[in-house]
Amino acid sequence: MTAMKLVAVSAGLGKPSSTRLLADRLSEATRKQLEPDQPVETRVIELRDLARDIANNMVTGFPSPALSEAIEAVTGADGVIAVTPIFTASYSGLFKSFFDVIDHTALAGKPVLVGATGGTARHSLALEHALRPMFAYLRAVVAPTAVYAASEDWGTGTGSQGDDLATRVTRAGGELAGLMRHGRTTGGVAEAVPFEERLAALRL
Amino acid sequence: MMQFGIFTVGDVTTDPTTGRTPTEHERIKATVEIALKAEEVGLDVFATGEHHNPPFVPSSPTTLLGYVAARTERLILSTATTLITTNDPVKIAEDFATLQHLADGRVDLMLGRGNTGPVYPWFGKDIRQGIPLAIENYALLHQLWREDVVDWQGRFRTPLQSFTATPRPLDGVPPFVWHGSIRSPEIAEQAAYYGDGFFANNIFWPADHFQRLIELYRERFAHYGHGTPEQAIVGLGGQVFMRRNSQDAVREFRPYFDNAPVYGHGPSLEEFTEQTPLTVGSPQEVIDRTLTFRETFGDYQRQLFLMDHAGLPLKTVLEQLDILGEEVVPVLRREFAAGRPPEVPDGPTHAALVAAAQEPAPTR
Numbered sequence: 001m002t003a004m005k006l007v008a009v010s011a012g013l014g015k016p017s018s019t020r021l022l023a024d025r026l027s028e029a030t031r032k033q034l035e036p037d038q039p040v041e042t043r044v045i046e047l048r049d050l051a052r053d054i055a056n057n058m059v060t061g062f063p064s065p066a067l068s069e070a071i072e073a074v075t076g077a078d079g080v081i082a083v084t085p086i087f088t089a090s091y092s093g094l095f096k097s098f099f100d101v102i103d104h105t106a107l108a109g110k111p112v113l114v115g116a117t118g119g120t121a122r123h124s125l126a127l128e129h130a131l132r133p134m135f136a137y138l139r140a141v142v143a144p145t146a147v148y149a150a151s152e153d154w155g156t157g158t159g160s161q162g163d164d165l166a167t168r169v170t171r172a173g174g175e176l177a178g179l180m181r182h183g184r185t186t187g188g189v190a191e192a193v194p195f196e197e198r199l200a201a202l203r204l
Numbered sequence: 205m206m207q208f209g210i211f212t213v214g215d216v217t218t219d220p221t222t223g224r225t226p227t228e229h230e231r232i233k234a235t236v237e238i239a240l241k242a243e244e245v246g247l248d249v250f251a252t253g254e255h256h257n258p259p260f261v262p263s264s265p266t267t268l269l270g271y272v273a274a275r276t277e278r279l280i281l282s283t284a285t286t287l288i289t290t291n292d293p294v295k296i297a298e299d300f301a302t303l304q305h306l307a308d309g310r311v312d313l314m315l316g317r318g319n320t321g322p323v324y325p326w327f328g329k330d331i332r333q334g335i336p337l338a339i340e341n342y343a344l345l346h347q348l349w350r351e352d353v354v355d356w357q358g359r360f361r362t363p364l365q366s367f368t369a370t371p372r373p374l375d376g377v378p379p380f381v382w383h384g385s386i387r388s389p390e391i392a393e394q395a396a397y398y399g400d401g402f403f404a405n406n407i408f409w410p411a412d413h414f415q416r417l418i419e420l421y422r423e424r425f426a427h428y429g430h431g432t433p434e435q436a437i438v439g440l441g442g443q444v445f446m447r448r449n450s451q452d453a454v455r456e457f458r459p460y461f462d463n464a465p466v467y468g469h470g471p472s473l474e475e476f477t478e479q480t481p482l483t484v485g486s487p488q489e490v491i492d493r494t495l496t497f498r499e500t501f502g503d504y505q506r507q508l509f510l511m512d513h514a515g516l517p518l519k520t521v522l523e524q525l526d527i528l529g530e531e532v533v534p535v536l537r538r539e540f541a542a543g544r545p546p547e548v549p550d551g552p553t554h555a556a557l558v559a560a561a562q563e564p565a566p567t568r
Binding site: 055056058059060061062064065194195199202203204 | 335336339340343358359390393394396397408409410413428466467468469470471475476479480
């Protein structure tokens with residue numbers, strides 16, 4: 001069986017960053033729930049390494065070779081994990097800019113799991129009011145569980161309520177794995193329309 | 205024979221090395237000098253853009269080209285581009301047919317949609333209808349130049365009944381038309397359908413992007429029965445800055461690059477020259493780079509260079525044209541001619557179109 005491609009996009013700025021850590025954990029949780037019957041290739045794209053390339057793409061309108069390769073990895077993946085720090089009540093500018101330079105139809109039907117990190121849990125709904133609508137616009141299929149990790153979550157063990165970070169990561173990974181198994185439903189690519197049809201559409 | 209020339213955007217840009225901004229009057233007069241220089245140094249084509257917003261001056265291309273026509277003998281006068289979306293096709297038919305008569309046939313034109321949203325409503329149009337406007341308006345223009353009396357009804361302009369566009373094209377042969385596009389396969393399809401030329405501006409973006417469009421155009425040109433894919437009429441842009449020593453060229457051009465309106469304040473000059481067809485260096489480097497276009501796009505008919513933007517002073521532009529005409533283009537003519545298959549067509553001229561019109565029509 002050919003391996004499924006799982007690509008995590010991390011907009012964390014530190015090295016190491018808690019955003020990258022969350023991306024890794026979500027990626028691992030998803031992989032575990034696909035394997036062993038379904039082999040998985042995982043990859044993490046750190047947007048920090050592409051920060052200049054992303055800004056240059058905004059200015060010139062085309063991606064550098066490195067950015068182009070990263071965009072192809074994301075658009076060609078069977079599942080995408082997208083994780084950002086919450087800055088000023090929303091996703092970071094770098095995170096948004098990366099998705100801004102991708103063609104707006106390229107993620108249609110793509111299984112996506114969203115995650116975010118922040119200093120306090122008070123910003124956790126940014127996942128629901130910022131990330132989820134953005135991916136809805138892109139017509140991606142977003143897993144129901146979005147995972148927010150606040151500073152306090154990293155020091156909290158498994159709780160009795162079943163709402164600790166580890167439990168949420170596992171649940172979200174299971175949901176993404178399920179969407180990936182279900183298979184990608186593509187939006188379809190436009191074929192070249194014969195010119196006679198275009199003239200006919202204008203009744204010429 | 206391949207044709208070589210220059211195209212201008214007509215931007216009024218502050219020279220970043222002096223802080224001086226030319227007046228519109230200076231820029232328009234400089235454009236004329238640049239066109240005259242193109243003929244003087246042996247180039248074949250001068251093409252002007254069309255813009256209707258500052259900081260650009262060329263809002264009236266046929267006025268400019270008519271003036272240049274009167275002061276030149278051989279130069280082909282063209283556009284890059286003429287807005288097929290917002291101009292009335294009737295007026296395009298009349299303006300360019302008039303220019304054709306004045307210039308004794310030394311005229312062709314390149315059609316484009318224009319990508320500046322606000323321009324459309326200034327002319328009563330809607331950018332969301334860009335492709336349908338380009339298709340309908342050209343269908344009308346094509347008919348106006350080929351049929352003496354036209355009845356017409358479309359979606360975008362008032363109907364015409366028993367209308368004759370005057371003057372009729374010189375020798376009954378319409379100006380050659382190129383269709384320019386930077387991203388739309390629909391326009392490559394349109395060029396192929398009519399057997400017209402296709403022009404890829406080939407600046408600002410990586411070559412592989414334009415390669416896909418040109419391959420589509422060549423394939424569809426053959427599909428519509430105009431010849432083999434290799435016989436399709438392809439034009440390319442290019443952008444160069446030269447000095448005898450490569451390092452001098454880089455040093456002198458860098459401030460213009462860094463502050464250029466289109467790509468300034470983005471990638472470095474080195475990154476941009478690596479990723480796009482821009483070449484900054486010695487005449488030999490420009491020759492070598494330009495010859496690679498044939499490997500990427502196949503044998504083609506017309507090469508236009510962008511030489512006068514980003515605030516470069518007139519004196520510098522004229523020096524660049526001297527180098528282009530004296531050292532670069534003669535070598536390119538020789539090298540491109542070598543190994544060019546005999547079935548590949550020459551760059552289009554009025555005389556060749558007149559001769560072709562007198563032959564029996566090929567079967568379609």
